[in-house]
Amino acid sequence: MVADWVSFNVIDTERQDWARGWAALKRxxxxxxxxxxxxxxxxxxxxLGQWVAEQRGAYGAGQMTGQRAQRLERLGMVWCLADERFQENPEAAKVYYADHWALCAPRSAVVLSRPVGQWLSNLRRAGALGGRPEWEAALLAVDKDWKPLWSAERQRHYAALRELVADGEGRADVLPGFTVHGMDIGKWLARQRRPEVWQALAGGQRECLERVGITPLAAPAPVEQAAPAEPFTAPMSAFERGVAARWCSTGPARALWSFPGGMWRGSRPVTASTREYREYREYRVKLGVWVMNQKGRRAELTADKLAVLAALGLDWVREG
Known part of the structure; x- marks a missing residue:
């Protein structure tokens, strides 16, 4: 201590003030x-805090002698606090990357008691690395995608998927519900592969997925529209008018009706709307006379027509 005081030349007031500051910093x-x-x-x-800040200012302005700088450095003086903080955080960032495969940590992430998430978020801001190429080089050495063109959340999902595929899990195994670090990677991947989402990807996002073997799902085949039913264009015969009248008289009009064998009207079920059934009623068929005529001509009726009459509930068809 005696040698230090002598070297500072305590007779000079400014030197005395500096010596007192140095002694306080030493303690x-x-x-x-x-x-x-x-x-x-x-x-x-x-x-003391103010005095140390003044020494940093003098050092940065080139107003400090080499001897004073050396004495302060021997006490552990840090000239640039930003540089010191940066040197403390990369180690925490490396640990985070080893566990999560990306430096796009959420802001709440804390590793080795360091707020690495907030620190990385601050560095991703525009201009945060201005004049610090060595900082960016250090981050790129850990993760070349530490500052992606898209959201940090997307990069975290992609990094997890990339490692799963690289580990041989295979794309087919990364299904919805496959969770890594609380992220449903399978659900995220399924969404990326949807054709409409895949086409909307931009800024290298598709290329990143393709590099790990991910391709979009095939677009669904267009659904063929069923051909509309052919309208009734042919005129109805007397037998058909009678059948329609008998059908409407036995219950409410129906939208779909058919007869055994499917032989009536071109060998297919007969369809008609309620409006068309109402039109059948307007034929003013004398239903009783028509039924008696069919009964009288029973021997002349074809098997198809007899089946139709039986379906209409005419018991005499079966009795014969």
């Missing part, structure tokens, strides 16, 4: 094991 460093003094800290009555 702080020996007690705290570092020289990162908060700006508002006082060591006894001395405003």
């Amino acid at each position: 702080f460093a020996e007690r705290e094991h570092h020289a990162r003094v908060p700006y508002g800290h006082r060591e006894g009555a001395a405003p």
Whole structure:
């Protein structure tokens, strides 16, 4: 201590003030094991934090002698706090990357007691790395995609998928419900492969998925529209008018009706709307006379027509 005081030439007032500041910093460093003094800290009555900030300013402006700089550095003086913080955080970032395969950590992420998520988020802001190429080089050495062109959340999902495929899990195994670090990677992948989502991807997103063997799902085949039913264009015969009248008289009009064998009207079921049934009623068929005529001509009726009459509930068809 005597040698230090002699070297500082305590007769000079400015040198005396500097010596007192240095002595206070020495006590702080020996007690705290570092020289990162908060700006508002006082060591006894001395405003040590303010004094340390003044020394950094003098050093940055080139106004500090080499001897003073060396004495402060021996106490652990940090000239640029930003550089020091950066040197502390990369180790935490490396640990995060080893567990999550990406440096796009959420802001709440904390590793090795370091707020690595907030730190990385701050560095991703425009201009945050201005004039610090060595910082960016350090981050790129850990993760070349640490600052993607898309959202950090998307990069986290993609990084997990990339590692799953690289580990041999295979795309077919990454199904909805396959969760990594709380992220449903299978559900996310299924959405990316949907044709409409795939086409909307941009900025290298499709290329990243293709690099790990992901392709879009095939577009669904267009659904063929059924041909509309052919309208009744041919005129109805007397037998058909009678059948329609008998059918309407036995219950409410129906939208779909057919007869055994499917032989009536071109060997297919007969369809008609309620409106058409109402039109059948307008034929004013004398239903009783028509039924008696069919009964009288029973021997002349074909098997198809007899089946139709039996379906209409005319019991005499079966009795014969």
